[in-house]
Amino acid sequence: MRLDPALRAPLLLGAFALAGALLVAGIHAYTAPRIAENERQVLLRGIHDVIPADAYDNDVLRDTVTVQDPLLGTDEPMTAYIARKQGRPAGVILPVVAPNGYSGPIRLLVGILADGRIGGVRVLAHKETPGLGDKIERSHSDWILQFTGRGLGDPPPDQWAVKRDGGAFDQFTGATISPRAVVQAVKNALLYFQANKDRLFASAAAREPQA
DSSP states (O other): OOHHHHHHHHHHHHHHHHHHHHHHHHHHHHHHHHHHHHHHHHHHHHHHHHSSSSGGOTTTTSSSEEEEEETTTTEEEEEEEEEETTEEEEEEEEEEEEEEEEEEEEEEEEEETTSEEEEEEEEEEEEOTTTTTTGGSTTTTGGGGGTTTTTTBBSGGOOBGGEEEEBBBBBBBBBBBHHHHHHHHHHHHHHHHHHHHHHHHHHHHHHHHOO
């Protein structure tokens, strides 16, 4: 029995579409675990940059808490990671957004130790001007390292600004907006930590909703 030519083309197209969909699904199923593991390793490296690996012994990727506050630069809920050493609070890794970068939001990872000092700050994503604002990246300059070890008392809160604004932090030649945005975002992260420390460091079990 010969197939009606009027039906042959649609059926062939449908067969090709099905084969393509199956191929894409197969590739996704094969690569998804590898992609997920790569993303996990990138996140871990970022966490190790802002909280020393020897400062904690728990699985920080599982010990998490949802955070949501304008001080963190967005109204969206985000995931914070809790570091513990022998069950005791060691630090928290906060996702922070500096919403007023020169070319848009700057996404940061801010590690804050249990005593309120900064373990480290790293830029996760930005669209700042190459050669100027992109010096906020660790790969482009050492500027971001000046936050390490600082807290709300060092310098005092009113000194958490770039030097051009009368503060204690350097800016870049020809670029003030990007560092200004990052300094303010880091200060706000410290303010958020100060106000929410007890909730952040509550045990994972205590944070689980009760049945």
